[in-house]
Amino acid sequence: MQILLISITVINFLIGAWLYYVLRKSRFLFSDRFGYTASYFASSTLGLVASLNFILLFPNHSEIVGVLNILLGITMGFLYGSMLNAQTLIAGIYNGGISAIMGTMLGLVVKNPAICGLPGTIASEQEMIIFFALFSLCIQGISAILLLFSFKA
Amino acid sequence: MPEWIVIFYPINFLSAYVLYIYLYNRRKHIGFHLGMNITMVAAGGLALGTGIIFINLYPFYFLEATLFSVIIGGISGILFGNLFDYQTLLSGYITGIMMGIMAPMVGASAYEGVMFLIMIEIFILSSFCIAASSAYKT
Numbered sequence: 001m002q003i004l005l006i007s008i009t010v011i012n013f014l015i016g017a018w019l020y021y022v023l024r025k026s027r028f029l030f031s032d033r034f035g036y037t038a039s040y041f042a043s044s045t046l047g048l049v050a051s052l053n054f055i056l057l058f059p060n061h062s063e064i065v066g067v068l069n070i071l072l073g074i075t076m077g078f079l080y081g082s083m084l085n086a087q088t089l090i091a092g093i094y095n096g097g098i099s100a101i102m103g104t105m106l107g108l109v110v111k112n113p114a115i116c117g118l119p120g121t122i123a124s125e126q127e128m129i130i131f132f133a134l135f136s137l138c139i140q141g142i143s144a145i146l147l148l149f150s151f152k153a
Numbered sequence: 154m155p156e157w158i159v160i161f162y163p164i165n166f167l168s169a170y171v172l173y174i175y176l177y178n179r180r181k182h183i184g185f186h187l188g189m190n191i192t193m194v195a196a197g198g199l200a201l202g203t204g205i206i207f208i209n210l211y212p213f214y215f216l217e218a219t220l221f222s223v224i225i226g227g228i229s230g231i232l233f234g235n236l237f238d239y240q241t242l243l244s245g246y247i248t249g250i251m252m253g254i255m256a257p258m259v260g261a262s263a264y265e266g267v268m269f270l271i272m273i274e275i276f277i278l279s280s281f282c283i284a285a286s287s288a289y290k291t
Contacts, residue, residue: 033185037240044247048254099251106254113215116261122213131216135223139250146246150239 001126002057008133009053012140016046019144020079026151027083035084038147039092043080045143047073047099049136055107056129062111066104073100106132155267158206161274165202168281169195169229173236179288180236187287188237189244194284195233196249198277200226204256205273209263218257226253 051069073096081092204222226249234242263269
């Protein structure tokens with residue numbers, strides 16, 4: 001199962017890097033408003049998906065991985081937001097951090113549902129981990145398709 | 154947790170439908186910024202309302218609750234955002250997904266009493282009313 005999680009992490013990062021390359025190639029054609037929306041969208045999805053994958057990979061060191069996730073989310077936001085002007089930079093950094101925090105929280109609840117006050121789940125732990133890994137792949141794929149479709153319009 | 158909180162499901166969906174019809178007739182006269190704010194309120198509110206009711210009715214089904222909330226949030230974000238512009242669609246979709254992920258965890262903390270749920274529902278319905286009244290022009 002570790003192989004499945006590692007491969008899903010690599011695929012998500014590859015999709016994120018491809019999205020960064022496509023956005024960077026045509027960044028001078030953006031208006032202010034589209035730059036804000038694009039950096040908000042891209043840094044939010046990549047922060048959520050990457051932090052969820054890392055927490056599922058390393059469940060025993062959750063404190064250190066949580067700190068690294070927030071730094072990773074801020075870095076992704078900085079990369080996506082430094083394309084146009086200060087407004088996209090602020091939007092990217094803030095939303096990257098917020099979505100990294102939310103992904104960490106989701107990963108921790110998957111491992112141990114008693115954190116939130118839930119009495120337990122009927123599905124076993126293995127099923128939950130596999131389901132959330134595939135779920136993150138679907139979210140990243142659909143978000144990439146929606147953002148790329150906006151270039152045609 | 155009492156069983157009559159199922160009544161909030163059709164109340165939420167009917168309020169969102171009425172808001173959609175109300176905005177559909179006025180969509181040409183609403184500017185972009187107001188449109189983005191209305192979409193975020195509508196999509197986030199509907200996803201939050203769905204998630205907290207589901208996790209309190211079936212506490213052992215966290216997986217299905219998260220899946221249902223995220224799907225409802227994403228679809229409602231896309232539908233409300235499609236009224237205005239393509240970038241509003243993107244904003245609504247992301248807000249719907251984020252609130253759908255957060256909603257079961259918020260709802261699980263209401264496990265002791267039912268007053269917290271009723272207060273959240275009053276908040277969501279009044280934010281729908283504020284969003285409708287902000288688009289009140291002739």
